[in-house]
Every structure is written in C-alpha cells, then in structure tokens.
Amino acid sequence: MAAIVFKGLTKTYGTAVAVDNFSAEVQPGRVTGFLGPNGAGKSTALRCLVALATPTKGRTRILGRGYRKLKNPQTRVGVVLDSRGFHPGLTAYQNLRVLTSMGGIDKSRIDEVLAEVELADARNKRVKGFSLGMKQRLSLASALLGSPEVLVLDEPANGLDPAGIAWLRGFIKSQAEKGTTVFVSSHQLAELETIVDDVIIINKGKVVAAGSVAEVTGGEPLEEAFLRLTGSGLS
Amino acid sequence: MRLLGAELRKITYQRAMWGLMIAGALFSVLGTASTPVILASSEDGLGFGTLAEQNVVDSVYANAVSGYIFAMLLGVLVVAGEFRHGTAVATFVAVPKRGRVLLAKMVAAGWAGLTLQVVATGAGIGSGYIALGFYPDAAQASQEIFINTALSGIVSGVALGILGAAIGALLRSQVVALIGVLLWLFAIEPILLLLVPEAGKYSLTGLMTAIVSLDVESDLVNFTTDSFLSPLLSILFLLGYAFVFAILALITSMRRDID
Numbered sequence: 489m490a491a492i493v494f495k496g497l498t499k500t501y502g503t504a505v506a507v508d509n510f511s512a513e514v515q516p517g518r519v520t521g522f523l524g525p526n527g528a529g530k531s532t533a534l535r536c537l538v539a540l541a542t543p544t545k546g547r548t549r550i551l552g553r554g555y556r557k558l559k560n561p562q563t564r565v566g567v568v569l570d571s572r573g574f575h576p577g578l579t580a581y582q583n584l585r586v587l588t589s590m591g592g593i594d595k596s597r598i599d600e601v602l603a604e605v606e607l608a609d610a611r612n613k614r615v616k617g618f619s620l621g622m623k624q625r626l627s628l629a630s631a632l633l634g635s636p637e638v639l640v641l642d643e644p645a646n647g648l649d650p651a652g653i654a655w656l657r658g659f660i661k662s663q664a665e666k667g668t669t670v671f672v673s674s675h676q677l678a679e680l681e682t683i684v685d686d687v688i689i690i691n692k693g694k695v696v697a698a699g700s701v702a703e704v705t706g707g708e709p710l711e712e713a714f715l716r717l718t719g720s721g722l723s
Numbered sequence: 724m725r726l727l728g729a730e731l732r733k734i735t736y737q738r739a740m741w742g743l744m745i746a747g748a749l750f751s752v753l754g755t756a757s758t759p760v761i762l763a764s765s766e767d768g769l770g771f772g773t774l775a776e777q778n779v780v781d782s783v784y785a786n787a788v789s790g791y792i793f794a795m796l797l798g799v800l801v802v803a804g805e806f807r808h809g810t811a812v813a814t815f816v817a818v819p820k821r822g823r824v825l826l827a828k829m830v831a832a833g834w835a836g837l838t839l840q841v842v843a844t845g846a847g848i849g850s851g852y853i854a855l856g857f858y859p860d861a862a863q864a865s866q867e868i869f870i871n872t873a874l875s876g877i878v879s880g881v882a883l884g885i886l887g888a889a890i891g892a893l894l895r896s897q898v899v900a901l902i903g904v905l906l907w908l909f910a911i912e913p914i915l916l917l918l919v920p921e922a923g924k925y926s927l928t929g930l931m932t933a934i935v936s937l938d939v940e941s942d943l944v945n946f947t948t949d950s951f952l953s954p955l956l957s958i959l960f961l962l963g964y965a966f967v968f969a970i971l972a973l974i975t976s977m978r979r980d981i982d
Contacts, residue, residue, distance in 0.1 A: 539819040540812060541980040556819045573813035575737065575804075582736045589729040590817045630813065 489552060491516040491638050491669040492537065496546035499532050506532040508693035509546070514671045514686070516637075519664045521684035522673035525718055529693040530673040531569070534642050538567050551638065562591035566631030566639045573627060576616035580607060580626055583615060584633060593633050601629040605659070620647035628659065639663060641672040645679045653679050681710045691718040726823055730801070730831035739804075740797060740835065747793030747839045751847035754789040756854040758782070763858060771940075774861040778938050781868040783855060785935040787847025788872060791879040791927070792908050794836035798887020799904055801832040802972075803897035806982075815981050825976055829888045829969050836884020837877060844876030867936065871954065875934035878958050882965040883927065889968035892976055924951045925960065933957035 492514035499507040507529040514520045524530050535541040537548045539555040548554065551564055558564050574583045584598045602608045605625040610618065618626065624644060631639055641660075645653050660683050663670055674680050687704050689697040696717045697704045705713040734740045759774060762783070772779045802825070805811040818824050848869065855861045887904065894900040908927070916923035923929045933951035940947035952960065 535980070538816050540815060542978075558819075561819060562817050567816045569812055569816070570809065573809050575733075575808050575810050577738055578736050586729055586733050586736070587813065587817055589732055590726060590814070592725050 489516070490514060490549075491551060492640075492671055493549040494533060494537070494546070495548070497533060497536055497543050497548060498545040499529075499536055499541060500544045505693055507536070507543075510690065510693065510695055511546075512688045512695055512698050514669065514688075516669050517664075517667050518685040519660060519670040519672065519683055520686040520688060521680045522671060522688050522690070523677065523680070523714060524673075524675060524690035526675050528675075528690045528718075530675075530690060531642055532693075533690070534569065534640060534673060538565070538569070538640065540569075550640075560591055560634070562587070562593065562636070563634035564636055564638065566634065566636040568624075568627040568631050568639075568641045568644055570627075570642065573630070574615045574623065577614060579612050579614055580618075580629075581611045583626070584630060587630055587633055591634055597633050597635075601632040604632060605629045606655075621649065621652040624648060624652070624656075636668070638669040639671065641670065643673055643675070645674060645676060657683050677711045677714055689714060689717050726818060726827035727830055730827045731834065734797075734801065734831060734835050737800075737804075739800060743793045743797045743800070744839050744842065747790030747797075747843040748846045750793065751787050751790040751843035752850040755783060755786040755847040755851040758786050758851070759854045759858055759861070774855070774858050777862045777865055780855065780862045780864045781935075782937055784848055784851045784864055784868050784872050785875075785932065785937050787844045787851060788840070788875045788879055788931055788935065789847070790840055790843025791876075791883050791931060792905075793843070794839045794880045795883040795887040795890075795904055795908070796901060797835055797839060798832040798884040798889075799891040799897065799900045800887075801828050801835070801884075802888045802891030803895060803900045804891075806895045807897040811981055821976050822973055825888075825892055825973055828892075829885045829972075832884040832888035833881045833965075834884070836882075836887070837880040839884075840876040840880025844873060848872065871935045874954070874958075875931050878934060878961055879927075879931050882961040885965040886968050889965070889972040892972035893968070920947070920950060927961070927964070930957040930961045934961075 490513035494510050494512045497507050497510040510533055522530050532541065536543045537550060537555060551558065555561060580602065581598055585595060588595050588598060602611055605628050607622065607625050607629060610622060645656055648656060657679065660670055660672065672680065684701060686700050688695060701710065762769065762771060762774060762779060771782065774780055805814055814824060815821060890904060891900050912926040912928045915926050916929055929951060932948060934954045934957045936954055937948050940949065
C-alpha cells in the first residue's frame with residue numbers, strides 16, 4: 489500500500505487553478521522528491537494532504553486514510569510546512585512542550601529531538617532570536633516528536649546556507665535509514681539529487697513525471713530532466 | 724482534556740497574557756479607586772448624588788468589573804494570535820479536527836477570562852474600600868453589591884473570554900480584531916448607552932451593569948439604569964452572545980483553509 493496517495497486532486501482559488509487533477513503515489517520506506525518550479529502547486533497539494541486546505545475536487549490519503557481520520561496524527565506523520573510555526577516569545581522547549589501536550593507525547597521526547605537536530609544548546613532560548621536555519625531545525629524537531637512513520641517536508645532547505653543544506657541532506661538520509669517514508673518538496677534540485685529514490689515532478693498544477701529517479705531522468709542529470717519536463721528554467 | 728491542557732499551557736507561557744491580566748487588575752483598581760474622587764469633585768456627584776447615599780457608594784464598587792475589556796482582548800489573542808504568529812498551522816496539523824481545537828480554545832479563553840476577572844474584580848473592590856476610607860461621610864455599601872459585583876465579574880470574565888476567542892476565530896487578523904473590540908467597547912457602546920438607551924441596555928456594558936443591579940441615574944450625563952434588564956436576563960443575554968458567536972466561529976472555521 490502506498491504511504492501517500494493523491495487522486496484527481498484539484499484546488500482552485502477563484503478562477504486560479506493551483507492544482508489540476510493531480511494524481512500520484514509515494515511508496516513507503518522511500519525518499520520521494522516533490523519537484524516543481526515556484527508556484528507549481530507543491531505547497532497547495534501538501535496543504536490539502538494534511539487537511540489545512542480543502543480540495544475543490546479529488547482526495548488525498550496518507551497511511552490509508554484521510555489526514556483528519558488518522559488517530560493522533562502527530563504519532564503517524566511528521567509535517568514541516570514553514571518555519572513560521574512557532575511563537576516567537578516562547579522558548580524552543582516551550583513551543584515543543586505545547587505540541588507534546590496536544591499529542592499526549594511524553595515530554596522526554598523534547599530533549600531527544602532537540603539533540604537530534606543539534607539544537608540542544610538553544611533549548612531555553614526564545615524563538616525570536618533564532619536564525620532561519622535554527623527555525624528550520626526546530627520545525628524538523630517538531631515533526632519528529634511523535635516518532636512518525638512518514639515525514640512530509642515542504643521546502644525544508646529554504647533560507648539555509650550551504651552548511652545547513654549539507655546538514656539537511658544528512659538528516660533526511662538518517663531518517664531514510666530508519667525506514668521512515670520521506671516526502672520532500674523543493675524547487676532546488678542540487679540539494680535533493682543525491683538523496684531521493686523517487687521523484688514526482690509537477691508543473692502548473694499537473695504531474696509531468698513520476699517514478700524512480702532512473703525512470704524519470706533516463707540517465708541524464710536530474711536538473712536537465714527537470715528543465716526538459718517542465719519546459720522552464722529553475723528559479 | 725488534553726487539548727484544553729495544551730491551550731491553557733499556551734496561555735500561561737505567553738507574557739502578553741500575563742500583561743493583560745495585570746492590566747485588567749490595574750484598570751479595575753484605577754477605575755474603582757478614582758470614582759469616589761470624581762464623584763466628590765462636584766457637589767452633586769455629577770448628578771448621581773453624593774457619597775453619603777448608599778446607591779452612590781454601591782456604584783463605586785460596581786466599577787470593579789471594568790477589567791472585562793482585558794478578558795475580551797485575552798480571548799481575541801488566544802485564537803487570532805495563532806494566525807498572527809503562524810502557529811495555527813502547527814496547531815491544526817497536530818490536531819486536524821478543528822472543532823475540537825476551537826472548542827478547547829474557547830473553554831481555555833473562558834477560563835482565563837474568569838481568572839482575570841476574579842483577580843481584577845477582587846482588586847477593584849479592595850481599592851474601592853481603601854479609597855472610600857478617605858471619605859468619612861461615605862455611606863455603608865449594601866451587602867448585595869459585593870455579591871452582584873462578584874457575579875458580574877465572573878459571568879463577564881467567562882462570556883467575554885469566549886466572545887473574544889470567537890471574534891478572533893471569525894476575523895483571524897489580530898490587529899483588526901483588537902481594534903474592532905476596542906472601538907466597540909470604547910466608542911460604540913458608550914454612545915449606545917447614552918444616546919440610545921433602549922438599545923444600550925443590550926450592550927455588553929449595559930448587561931454587566933444590569934447584573935450588578937445598580938439603581939442610579941444622572942440627568943447631567945443622561946444616564947439611568949431604570950430600563951435595564953433584570954440580572955438573570957442579563958446573564959442569559961451575555962452568555963447567549965458568547966454562545967452564538969462561538970457557534971458561528973465553529974461553523975465558519977470548518978469551511979475555511981488555514982494559511
């Protein structure tokens with residue numbers, strides 16, 4: 489059974505079509521890159537997947553169910569949608585403590601995940617003093633709190649410096665080695681090329697290619713395949 | 724219970740919430756303690772009468788509920804603050820059943836509003852007692868005024884905390900919600916009370932004053948409590964407003980995407 493399924497997903501805002509009859513599957517235990525230019529509809533599709541947005545048509549499934557139907561989703565799916573998801577006046581610990589209390593997760597997990605994303609030293613610092621890279625790491629820490637089987641990451645490399653991107657690659661690899669399904673969206677290919685098993689390429693709301701990296705690229709570099717398939721330059 | 728605990732935790736972690744608690748208590752203290760001074764500054768207490776009259780002394784203590792404004796602001800922050808800081812995404816991803824989340828937020832806002840008003844009203848009554856001590860000719864307050872003021876503080880704290888949270892959920896924009904609430908309470912309600920008393924008695928201020936059961940009037944400022952509703956009816960109206968807005972917020976939040 490696929491870990492994530494999009495079936496005929498369409499999302500419109502007024503007359504603008506953000507996602508257009510999008511169908512794709514993410515296989516369990518693999519790292520799948522969700523690629524597309526800016527504005528291709530990646531974030532909208534992910535927001536529909538985790539029930540933040542209601543599809544105009546079609547449906548999404550994660551671990552065999554709609555996201556809202558998952559029992560205590562924090563313990564099944566870890567989600568990183570943007571780095572703004574923390575109260576700036578609260579410390580890293582306090583922000584995560586709120587999330588553990590919402591999900592009934594043991595608070596001992598907080599120090600574990602902070603160590604995992606190398607933020608243990610910033611445990612009692614207020615988030616308003618965090619760099620963008622630190623906020624991204626804190627977002628990843630929050631996604632790991634419930635030890636989920638699936639990670640959904642939307643543009644996790646945004647704003648990261650080269651060292652941060654290298655760290656992120658290592659992080660995703662380590663999650664994959666544990667058997668976690670990772671679904672990671674990005675419009676930057678270099679950061680993903682070496683770590684993804686499969687790719688789904690979306691452009692103007694529609695799937696233009698999906699499959700293993702080898703199937704989609706046909707042996708050419710991912711960037712060249714992406715440009716050919718989307719018919720546009722990278723932003 | 725788990726969600727309610729998380730929401731209460733959010734409130735206690737935020738400095739702004741403690742700031743509102745303190746501001747509510749200070750506002751109540753200043754409002755109550757300054758009333759004898761203002762009334763004594765004119766011969767007939769601005770038309771309300773002198774401190775030698777029991778109903779005038781009662782009206783001093785009635786001001787102890789004035790921290791309700793901050794209970795409502797606190798309620799607004801409980802929900803609209805989540806959208807302002809972007810934490811709404813994390814909240815609704817953690818618990819995608821929006822109705823449960825909003826219900827927990829409203830109960831937490833009602834609880835926090837109650838706590839604020841209990842502290843503020845208590846502090847206000849204490850400050851009124853001290854301030855009246857400087858006026859040896861002041862009459863003894865009625866026993867009922869303390870019970871009624873406490874009741875008004877409790878009901879207003881719960882109702883306005885929930886109402887604020889519902890308005891925050893409906894508007895989502897913290898700035899718009901806060902400005903809207905302040906405009907309503909400081910501009911529209913006073914105008915209604917003084918210029919259109921038949922409508923003003925249904926205003927939040929009118930209902931809270933009615934719960935206190937004050938019997939005052941002043942030709943000078945064109946104010947009378949004669950036509951106000953009964954305390955019981957006022958409590959029902961106040962809780963009814965909170966209930967109606969809470970239902971509206973719950974219904975609309977199901978249909979809207981979270982940004």
